[in-house]
Every structure is written in structure tokens, then in C-alpha cells.
Amino acid sequence: MTVNGEAVSGEVEPRLLLVHFLRDNLRLTGTHWGCDTSNCGTCVVWMDGVPVKSCTVLAAMASGRDIRTVEGLEVNGELDPVQKGFIEMHGLQCGFCTPGMMLTARWLLDHNPDPSETEIREAISGQICRCTGYENIVRAIRWAAENSNGNGAAMKEEVGA
Amino acid sequence: MTDLQQRPDGVGFGRVIRKEDARFVRGKGNYVDDIVLPGMLFGAVLRSPYAHAKIVSIDTSAAEAHPKVKAVITGALLETLSLAWIPSLSHDVIAVLATDKVRYQGQEVAFVVAEDKYAARDALELIDVEYEVLAPVVDAKRALDPDAAVIRTDIEGKKDNYIFDWGSGDEDATEAVFKKADVIVEQDMLYPRVHPAPMETCGAVADMDPISGKLTIYCTTQAPHAHRTLYALVAGLPEHKLRVFSPDIGGGFGNKVGIYPGYVLAVVGSILTKRPVKWVEDRSENLMSTSFARDYHMHGKIAATKDGKILGLRVDVLADHGAFNNTAQPTKFPAGFFHVFSGSYDLEAAYCAVKGVYTNKAPGGVAYACSFRVTEAVYVVERMVDRLALELDMDPADLRMKNLLRPEQFPYTSPTGWEYDSGEYPRALELAMKMAGYWDLRKEQAEKRARGELMGIGISFFTETVGAGPKKHMDILGLGMADGCEVRVHPTGKAVVRLSVQTQGQGHETTFAQIVSEVTGIPVADVEVVHGDTDNTPFGLGTYGSRSTPVSGAAAAVASKRIVDKARLIAAAMLECSPDDLEWELGRWQVKGDPSAGKTIAEIAFAAHATLELPEGLEGHLDASCVYDPPNLTFPFGAYICVVDVDPGTAKVTVRRFIAVDDCGPRINPMIVEGQVHGGLADGVGMALMESIAFDEDGNCLGGSLMDYLLPTSIECPSWETGETVTPSPHHPLGLKGVGESATVGSPPAVVNAVLDALKPFGVKHADMPLTPAQVWRAMQGRPMRTDMAIQ
Amino acid sequence: MFGPAPLARTWGVKLNMQVPAPVEYERATSLTEVFDLLERYGPESRVIAGGHSLLPMMKIRLARPEVLIDINDLTELDYIRIDGGELRIGAMVRHATLMSSPLAGEYYPIFAEAEAVIADPIVRNRGTVGGSLCQADPAEDLSAVFAALKATVVISGKSSSRTVPISEFHTGPYTTVVGPEEILTEVRVHLRANAGSAYEKVERRLGDWAIAAVGAMVRIEGGLIVEAGIGLAAVRAEHYSAPEAEQILVGSAPSDELVERAASLAGEHCNPSADQRGPVDYKRHLVKELTTRALKRSISRALPEGA
Known part of the structure; x- marks a missing residue:
């Protein structure tokens, strides 16, 4: 499979879950695990361009496919507008649901660059956050929508440490 | 939204984006499960399928023969190390691994250490445990029945499931005000068992260096120092050879205060194998075995004059503490700070009596942003005030305004001895009502009622009790706070x-x-x-x-x-x-x-x-x-208003608006304060409408996965409307009060009061959380359900 | 697509496994390959598509297939098209695709309404129509949808295919007539003129299984209901349907009173059991209420604009 644009390969047990392959084999620990029942969404990654819950996909099933994780959001040292939005609008507290939320947000904005609050809430409704009450996640995604230009590069100023 | 911008020089308080x-x-981020050490092994816990059963035998031979298994630990082995039982945080003991019998579904029975986590889980299936099933004690109300099975047979001479009786306030004075009251209202209510369910479950990596004898524990702990000292006290490990490392924590909410058997087992596993051992629980383990919260059966009784002056309040509590008394309370207070239940009101007298009992359920009891049971206290008083308003046919806002403590009464000594540091309560309620457009909402409600539509407006005014605490009053296991x-x-x-x-x-x-x-x-x-x-x-x-x-x-x-x-x-x-x-x-x-x-x-x-x-x-x-050493606690407060719509046909509740005015003193970083309030409000909506861990008659946990234990999503949460007033604490050096749990404490009664307000045309006086569609419909039928048991 | 699955009751002894037991994995890229693999591995093999039903059951080891046959490459089953007067939905159509399909929506708004309340958006990206039907969970929404639409399913084996009316597809909770060497390949729904459809569901929270859910379809000609379908989920209605209620609708002019009678029959004839989603009386009430709503909306959709 390719992960964040890089080809990776490995022999794994067929039963290995994709989330474990990413975390344990590739050490891409930005993808989290939070439940076992595909209810929480902390494990969301893109597979062939679509957000999926990686706790409910076998690594073997992802073989030959294109995976994108949170580690693939930042491009050439430039944070994605979604990442900047989460920082600017305090869209995260403990940070555990954040990677999955941001990947869904990126997908939403790719398909709907100017989503309403309702559309944002609908898009992230399969993912649980215990800290933010969702309000600032919605604001963060709106921020990203308002601070993106066509190709996804964001506003100029540096945010974050 | 508060938007105090940071000063241009980048100094001090204000809205600063977060470094983390x-x-x-x-x-x-670097969470416990992200940590990988050379040679690390993986642990998995075998858990009891039964709520109450004798362990007849445990055969681990097949698991030990698994090629990837490095160790299998049972209670019998731990007994040889004097680690089968460890002290609880409430002067009881908890079992690390069951030796004599299991006392709740999901209790730890054996621990496997293997080369990878899949093999560790595989090996659990190879352990053969023979159980002799015993009758479980599931209903807290029957825990003290003479024929109830005795859960704590490990305590010598124990003949019942009684833990403690504790009271606070002046019982005689309270009885006296009830005698002179025009109106007395009584109500039973349950604050159901709920779970903090942080997105990251609990886990640890234990790494014993066999040469230096130094043990490093990477752990999901909210209290690393307390953990280290407890390990030293429990295991006799020298404290200077212990290092507890708490990396990034994926949410705590009280879930990560206690020491769980899994942590101890990772330590034992590392000592036995001389290699680092990681243990991370799965979601079912988290929900079924780690600290729950609440589980208070309360009977409230409120006294008032006929024109709405509240005179007194009495609350009798039956507290379900599960199989081991492991709540994390200051030693003096087995019910935490529950005795702040007189709330934000000027009462002549108040008294509470709390009885703790054992049941065949997971232990814990103080978790989930509860401020040492202030959550339950605020719930009971805010429900009782609404019950009184219903009885007096007064508007709940008017009744509160009439009885709120006045600014000139601060510092105020409550009937149970708390000294509230500062407060300007009416100002906060006025602001919340103004933000909500309260009287317009009432008008809208009247119009809707005339059309058969169900709309409810709920108020909650809370006084939080935080910053534990002064050494002269508070310690946990002898350690000053x-x-x-x-x-x-x-x-x-x-x-x-x-x-x-x-x-x-x-x-x-x-x-x-x-x-x-x-x-x-x-x-x-x-x-x-x-x-x-x-x-x-x-x-x-x-x-x-x-x-x-x-x-x-x-x-x-x-x-x-x-x-x-x-x-x-x-x-x-x-x-x-x-x-x-x-x-x-x-x-x-x-x-x-x-x-x-x-x-x-x-x-x-x-x-x-x-x-x-x-x-x-x-x-x-x-x-x-x-x-x-804080001279006193701080007492943040707030006024919350919730607006709900209830579908008369399906009984489904929609939270339309939620207005939250918080006063936590000056705000270090308004952005962060507001974010914490948002999270607490979502918690409150969850508890009020969907969360509960109930048990069936066999003691099976009915909330053991996130399919069953429902947490609110972005759809159930409205866009929160927040406001603030600022009343500094007179004794904190910067006037700060703390805010982390305010919204969790304050919001559930606002939601419940709103739903019950919507149901007023049906004559509904009370229904217990969670107010699921089924529960609301049953309440409309005059037959609300018990929410701690399986629905029949 | 999936064979019989054991009924999950409590977490019980299977507590906390949460990783699947060892299993072999094969990937099929064509139907022929699927049948070859099913033949080779026999009854201990299971077909996996979206995996959102099977993998959770494998994690708690209530399902322990020896071989998984991954059919996600079977793009030949990923279609929604009109053929022979029927809407034909391939088994590999993802929920998200069906939800947003203009073609399906043009004829039957019930699809978008039902899909919008199935699980959550991320799960819908992965879960498939065929997988949902074959899982045959009593609370499964699409089974009720297709029951209301009186769909036909196509079950294919190596040498032949057969069509089965949806009313004969399920043989009980978690069981279907799909044989060990067969898979469900397509669902077919008649295109109906002057028809309306709707879906109503109440859940405790978004993403939860239904407390009860009702799908409805009516066809109206000359002011009379000439065909009616009512599908029920989560209330143990036989074949997810409410034939008694359907019968009294057919041949009558739509009216509030008629809808009320049909809804009462639907509520009486289902067989819900109490669980943490609700007691039996509430579930029956809900069936009645939701049937009323779904029927009324279906009727208004079936009637010409402005009628």
C-alpha cells in the first residue's frame, strides 16, 4: 500500500487490523484507537480517498490501496488549513480525537469548500470528542473553509510553536 | 464568546493559542500506547464473565504453553508477593486479581504477558477457569436485605453489604423548619451510574531495570506523584527507585485518578520477565471495570413558605459503591463534598444522610468531572427547587431569584459548614436570562402548549466546590492535598x-x-x-x-x-x-x-x-x-438555561439551545475556559439524555461498549451560548477559582428540568436520567422506569 | 454475502478479546474467483465486504471464520442502474453511494431517508448494501426498506443464479437463504409510477441501532391505494414486514383514519422485545407512530403535485 504517498510493504498476519499496522508496524501513532466497535472514530484514516474507520479494516484489505493519515496532512512543512484552524479556534483539548476529526474535515472541505454548520456537524457525527462539546471543532473547520485558497494552502502567518 | 486578546507584548492572561x-x-502527541521500549512485552487481562462467583480452579497450563507467552499471573501467584490485594483510596482494599471469588462482571482474574498483543489476547482463551456461580447483589436498594448475598466475605466477620453511614448538617434544626413550613415537597431520584469514558482508555508501560532496581511506569495518570507514593506504600518499593511518567493523556475526567489492577499487573509482569510490559485496556474493559461515577439514589425533601421562601432541605442518599469501596474522597468525607447540597440558596437549615453499600458492580464512584460528588449535590437541589416551583406554581426563575444568596452575604457559611468565598449570584442568573430571552421563551412555550407542542425551559444554578483542599481538613490516604x-x-x-x-x-x-x-x-x-x-x-x-x-x-x-x-x-x-x-x-x-x-x-x-x-x-x-496549602476551597458558580423540544409522538428530546453563564473568577485564557465549559455541557447533555450503565438481574453490565454506552455526538449538541461574570476569589493569590468541572456539574439538572418542564402538561413531576425516548414516553404515560436496571 | 452468524446476546465469556482470531485471507477480483474460493474453502470461509458487521464479531470471537474472502475489488457489483423496469442495486454499493444516488432518489426517496440514519457518515463510506442485508440483524434498516419496496434479491452461485423475494430472504435473526457457496449479488426494486415512499426511525442517539424504524411505500391510482408496503426494523416483525397493515390499505382511498388503522395493526402485529432501547409498550407505540408518519409522507409523495 501507499501511506501518505510513500510505498510501504510488510508481511503481516491476515487478521492484523489496519489501525495496528499503522501504529505498530509503521509507527504512525497519530492514528489512535478508542473503541473496538467502530463507534468512536479516533482511528479514521483515508483509504483510496475516503475516510474509513481503520479499526474495522484489515491491513490485508488495505494492501495495494492508498492510505492517508494525520501525518500526511502537513505538506512540505506547511500545515493544512484544517490543522491551522484547529489551533486557531481551539478545536482540540486532549488531542486524541483530533487526527480523525481533521481527516474528516479535510475530506469534507475537499468536497464542499464552504460547508454550513449543519453540514459540518453531520460530517463529524461518527466521531466522538469528550473534551470540546464539538463547538470549537465546528468553528475550526469553518475557519479552515474561510482561510483556504483553491489549492488548500492556507493563510500566510505562522501558527503553532 | 469571550475574546480577551493577549497583550501585544505576549505577556500574561488572555487568548493565547495553545503550545501543545x-x-x-x-x-x-505521545500517549501511553504510543510508547515502545526495546524488548517490550504485552499484557492482557482475563476478566470474569460473572458478577458473583467462587473461583474453584484456574488452569493456566495451556496458556503457558503458548509459544509467545512469557508469563501467566494469577491471584495465587500475587498472594505469594503480597500483591493480590491493595489498599483502595477509601480505606478498603481492592483485589488486583481475584483469589477467592469474583465480585463483578469484568473483574480481573488472570494476566498474560506475551510477545505481542494479539498473542496475549489469544492466550486468554487458553485459560480455563472453573466458577461456582453465586447469587449477585444488583439492586442497591436490596443490598442490605437480610437474605442478600454477602459480597465481602474477605473481610473477617462481615455479615452484610453495609459500608458506612455519614451525615452532615443539623438534623434537629432541619426537622424544626419542616414543622413550620407551609409546603413540603419530597422526591426520589437517581443519579445513574455513568462512566467518564475518555477517548483514550487506561494503560501503562512498566519498565523494571533489573540492574539499578529502578522502576519506571509510564501511565495514564492524572496524579503521578500520588501514584508513586502509593506504589511505594503498597509494594514496599523504595520511592526513590520509582519514577512515574505521565505522558500526553487522552482525556481523564477522573477516570485516571485511581490505581487499577492492570497497572500493578504490568509492574509485576515487568519484574517477573525483566522486560518492559505494556498493558492497555480495550473499551469494554474501560467501561466495565474502571471507575464509574455517581450511582446515588437520593430522596430529597424541601420545605418552604407558601410565598416561596425556601427554609430547609434534607437529602437521604443510598450510595452504590460497587464491590470495593474505592472512591477517591478526602478521608473525612466518605460522600465527598456532597454536603454542599444546600446549593446556592439561603436556607435556614439542611441535613444529609448518606449510606454506602456494596453491590456486585465495578468499584470506583468518584470520577467524571464530579468535583467530589458536587455533581450529585447540585442535581438534587436543582431538581428539588424545580419540584417546589411546580408545587407552588411559581416560575422556576422567580423562585430561584427569590432564594439565591445575596452578594452581601459573602463570605457565607452554609448550613453544613462550608464557607463560600465569594459570589454575586443574581447577576449571573440575570445575565443568563437576558441571553436566553427568558420571558420571550416562556411566551413561546405558552403558545406552543396551546397547539399541543412540547417545549421546555430548564434552569440550573450551581455552586461548585473545588480546589481541594486545606490540609487541616483534607487528605487522601493521609497525604495532605x-x-x-x-x-x-x-x-x-x-x-x-x-x-x-x-x-x-x-x-x-x-x-x-x-x-x-x-x-x-x-x-x-x-x-x-x-x-x-x-x-x-x-x-x-x-x-x-x-x-x-x-x-x-x-x-x-x-x-x-x-x-x-x-x-x-x-x-x-x-x-x-x-x-x-x-x-x-x-x-x-x-x-x-x-x-x-x-x-x-x-x-x-x-x-x-x-x-x-x-x-x-x-x-x-x-x-x-x-x-x-489552600486556606479554603474556591466556589465557582454559574447559571445555566436549557431549551428543549420534545416530539409528542416519539418522545424524542432535542436540545435546541443551551445558555451557560460561568463565573470562575478571572480567566487565565478565556479561549481555554470556554472550551472546557463546552465540553462539560456536552457531558451534561450525554448524562441527562443517553448515558447510563445499567445491570440486568444477573449482574451483566449493559453498558459495556460504545454501542451500548452512548456518548453524545455533534448532532445531539447544540451550539453552546456562553457568557461570564467575574467574581474573584478573595483568598487565591490571583483571584482564580477553577472551572474544569463547572459545566458537568451544572448542566445535567438544566437539561432534566427543561425536559420535565416540557412534560408539565402531562402532570409529570419527575423521571430519572437518562431521559431516552423510552423514558420520556413512559413518563408521559405516568410510568417512568428505573434506569439502573435492565428495561423489562 | 455472509453466512449464518451466531446471535450475540451478552458480552459474557467473550469479554475483551478485541482482536480477531487467526484467519486466512484471500482477495477475489471477480465473481468467478469468489465462487472458486468459496468452493475451495467451504463453509468455514466468509465473504467480507465493508466488514462493519463481521469484523466486530470476529474481534469478540463470536465469528471465527477460517478464511476471509475479500470482495472489495468486485467493482462489477458496484452499480445502481435501471434495467428491465427495475432499479438494480449491486451488492457492493456502499451506503454513502446509495444515500446520494440521484437515480435511486428519483424513484424512491426512502433510500436517502433511510441511509441518512444508518450508522454514521464514516461507516456509510465502507458498509455495503449486500453486507447489511446478509448480516440480517433484526434492527437492520435496509431490510425494512426493501421489505417496504417488495424488492427481489439475486443470489448467485458458481453455476446459476436465483431470484428470491425479500419476503423469503431472511430465515430468522442473522440468518438468510444464501447458501454456503453463494453470495447475494443484486437487489431489484420495481419502478412504480404514482408511488411514494418514506422512512422513519427513532434512535437513542445518532448512530445507534433503531429503537424502531418503519419504511413505507404506497402506489396510488385513481384515488385508491393499489399497492402498499410497510417494512419494520428492530421490532422482530416476521420478514421485517407488516402484511396485515398493508392489506387494509390496498383498495382504499388514503385517509387519516385509514392510516391510523394500518398503523395500529403494524404496532399490534410486530413482536418487539424489551432491551435498553426501550420496553415493549413503547416500541409498539413507536411502530404505530412511525408507520403513521411514513405512510402519510408516502401518500403525499404518491399524489401528484398540489393534489
């Missing part, structure tokens, strides 16, 4: 602050830098926060009960003030003047009347490390520390 976010948005802080200013004027408390998302790396900055004038960006490592931080009891800001924040402020004081002496030496001739202009000591002559904190810091001759008795360098 840079790593989190890149997926570079004071917290240390060390501030060191480097020669170039940058600083490091070391904390005993541990963030789980609250943003300490930013807010504690802001505290130091606010006092010293050193820019926030130049202050590094160190926490979560017992080898590198001062002692203290950790983060829970909204205590970081009131206790550790005060320690940081005092230590910073000491830096400034010392800087003055050094500046005087530099300027060759008397310290008395200097005045403090934030970040700089300058000569009174000659502001051009002065030294910045950075210049002073360099001088403190340089060759400057310092006055007699003054040591070099610029650092200070403080151990802060």
Missing part, C-alpha cells in the same frame, strides 16, 4: 515552571506559562512547563476536582511572586539603590520617579547568575518554589 497543539495537530511548584529563571531571562499537576487536555503547558508570565512579565512563549514526571517535578496530588488552578495555579503564582521579590533585591544591587526605592512595572523593577533607571527581569536574571556582588544573605540565581 503544535504536536497534536501533527499526530505527534497541598501541591508544589518550582519556577526557575534562566540566565537569559527564559523560565521553566515545574508542576505536580498533570494536564489531560486542559492546556497546562499554556495556562501555567501564562500564570508565571502574568506575575513576572516574562513572555508566555519564554516559559516552559514541565509536568508529568515525578523525577523532575515537585510533589503534589495531581489534577482532578478542578484543583489545578486553585491549588497548583496558586503555587505557581506565589513562586512567581517570590521570583519578583528576589528580583527586586538583585535589581537594587544592580542599580545601587535601596529596594524600597524601586517600583514594579510589569517585567521591570524601576526607580520610583525615574522610570528610565530600571532593570528588566531578563537583565536581573543574568545578573543573578553573573559576578554581581549580592547583598548579605541573598543567594545567586533566580528561582523560587512554593508548596501551596
